[in-house]
Amino acid sequence: MTNAILNILKPVVTEDVRFTDEEFESLGFKLKERVDKVFARSLQIRELDSGSDNSAEIELVNLTAPHYDVERFGVSFVASPRHADVLLVTGAVTLNMEVAVRKTYDAMPSPKFVVAVGDDACFGGVFKDSYAVAGGVDKVLPVDLKIPGNPPTPKEILRGLLALMERIGKQ
Amino acid sequence: MAFEDEVGVLLGAQGLEGMIHGVSGELYVRVEEEGFREALERLSGGRLILIDLFCAEGFGGRGGFTLFYVFEKRGERKVLVLERQASGEATSSIADLFPTACWYERQIHDGFGLVFEGAFDMRRLFLHEVYPEGFHPLLKSFKNKKFGYGADATQMEEYRFKEVKGDEVYQIPVGPVHAGIIEPGHFRFSVIGETIFNLEVRMFYKHRGVEKLAEGKNPMDCVKIAESISGDETVANSVCFCNAVERISSLDVPSRAWHIRTVYLELERIYSHLSDMAGMVLDVAYPAGSSQFYILREEFFRLNESLTGSRFMRGAVTVGGVGKDMEHANVKAVEDHLRGFSKRFEDAVESVESTTSVVDRLERSGVIRRELVEPLNLTGPVARASGAAIDTRADHPYGAYKAVTARTMEAGDVMARFQVKAAEIRDSSAIIHMMLRELPGGDFAVEPNIRDGYALSMVESARGQNMHWVSIRDGVVDRYRVRAASFCNWQAIEHAVLGNIVPDFPLINKSLNLSYAGTDL
Secondary structure, eight states, rough: OHHHHHHHOEEEESOOOOOHHHHHHHHHHHHHHHHHHHHHHHHHHHEEEEESSSSSHHHHHHHHTTTGGGGGGGGOOOGGGGOOOOOEEEOOOETTTTTHHHHHTTSSSOEEEEEEEEEHHHOOGGGOOOOOOOEGGTTTTTOOOEEEEESOOHHHHHHHHHHHHHHHOOO | OOHHHHHHHHHHGOSSSSOOTTTTTTTEEEEEEEEEHHHHHHHHHHTTTTEEEEESHHHHHHHHEEEEEEEEEEEEESSEEEEEEETEEEEOOOTOOTTHHHHHHHHHHHOOOEEEEEEOOOSSSSSSSOTTTTEEEEEEEESOOOOOOOGGGGGGGOOOOOOSSSEEEEEEEEEESSSSSSOOOEEEEETTTEEEEEEEEEEEOOOOOOOHHHHOOHHHHHHHHHTOOGGGGGGHHHHHHHHHHHHHTTTOOOOHHHHHHHHHHHHHHHHHHHHHHHHHHHTTOOHHHHHHHHHHHHHHHHHHHHHHHHTTTTTTTTTTTSSEEEOOHHHHHHHHHHHHHHHHHHHHHHHHEEEEEEEEHHHTOOOGGGGGGGTTOOHHHHHHHTOOOOOOHHHOOOOHHHHHHHOOSSSSSSSHHHHHHHHHHHHHHHHHHHHHTTTSSSSSOOOOOOOOEEEEEEETTTTTTEEEEEETTTTTEEEEEEEEEHHHHHHHHHTTTTSSGGHHHHHHHHHOOOOOOHHOO
């Protein structure tokens, strides 16, 4: 017990890593304000890979890593579509994934929003003319926002989420 | 004995006549149907490893299909490529001699409709149920275009998984959509209690038609396609593709360009390995440890962006060289970055290796036995962590590489893969220092004058050996074959998980670092 109390009084023991990006921080706090208002402090996102080249996933994972750490802003990635407000879709929708994409969307409770992340998801990207893809996500699901990029950076994704919050807030 | 002579002996009557030396030092030998089976049996007995099997239609002006069987012999720089004409719509399977042929033959059947008689598994591979019967996209008669049909689940026939029956055996189906931020694939576990008794993976949900997409395009426009095979292998695949085109066209890529490419290749290996190390540690619930690797990785992404304008180094490699020169300020920036990195990386590794609860989970989990490496053609850090001293940079050197040593461990478990990757990061850092120290002057690219021809190209990506075969006819790509390291290493996971518990699956999977996109194409 004594130890527990003493620990509270101790200074922070984690390493002091300086990597603050002013622009990202201010975007993040703006996002937090919006999330607080529109989604009652918690925006839950389900990521769905419908045929990406895996670079967009890496940037989404980066959003949860120490430099960005979006959980600070009320944004979290959830394991099930049943817990999600927003479906972030990466990659052109392949024919082999089309059924799974629809089922994932159907499993989400309403109101629900879809964001296409990356050029492939926005319009098919380099694969737009391939026999193996249906096209961008909007060929299969109603898309509320597109975040282009090959892949978009974590900052661009965050900016996209902010735009989505503002759009939903106006509705 | 020279490799040519050895091949001559193994192929017997098929002989050396008509042996063609490819532009990448590969030996092409045309084989006849008569005696093919016996020759393949001798190759199998002669410890040759099947590293790829693919098909081309109308190759060299010949009608019908040409099958290319690519073999490697350990310690031999040259690879052997057997060319076999398929007569009609059926040919014989070699999956009983070379187990890895199973996926390749199924792949060829989907692509070209060619039937392999005697094969033990003839299910579809990359064409799932939504594709109609008789559809074979790699046939020249099929012009790449969109399909009208939407996905109708009720029309689908069931894909039969291997059934394991017995008291208390039950199945756990997982995927294609998984719980984390990861790529899609289906895993069918048969378990008894918590212990995994059998695993069958079903891949190719992300099949995007990479190979067909390149056909008929100018090679310069295909670099983008190569970059999209797998995001975190952007440089490895673009270098591999460009190298093939450059060899076909006899382009003399400047040494300076190769040094810069090597810096990019090794930067890619470092950030990829950092990602795996972070993932392995995270999957055993030690976020304080994994955060350190994530922080280091992000710093590499930022360095990549400052060097090339892209965090994934997209557009950095071009046919003929690199997109932009490495200025002196950048050389210094990379050197300073690596100096600052080294100590913090060692601290992060030390923090993992001194945490007993982490070590306890990493050791003896997901063991891949040494004997599996050759029959399954395992490659990269996965093979090296099981004791196989193989590395394309050393075995089939390309570009500016010299004196690369394959880092090996014996245990074959998750811990061994963790430590091999740590050692390789140190080596990569040393290679980059060497490249920058010895950076020659001169141009960073040559004019890409494209010629017709074909060539094989191999690059050691972070995941292992990637192989591209490119054939150019009339100035455009006639056939683009891609075999990524992950395509081979996916075979390992079905063995690595046996006897482990289901909760260790994510950890084992992470330690193998398999690319779904690179496999599904």
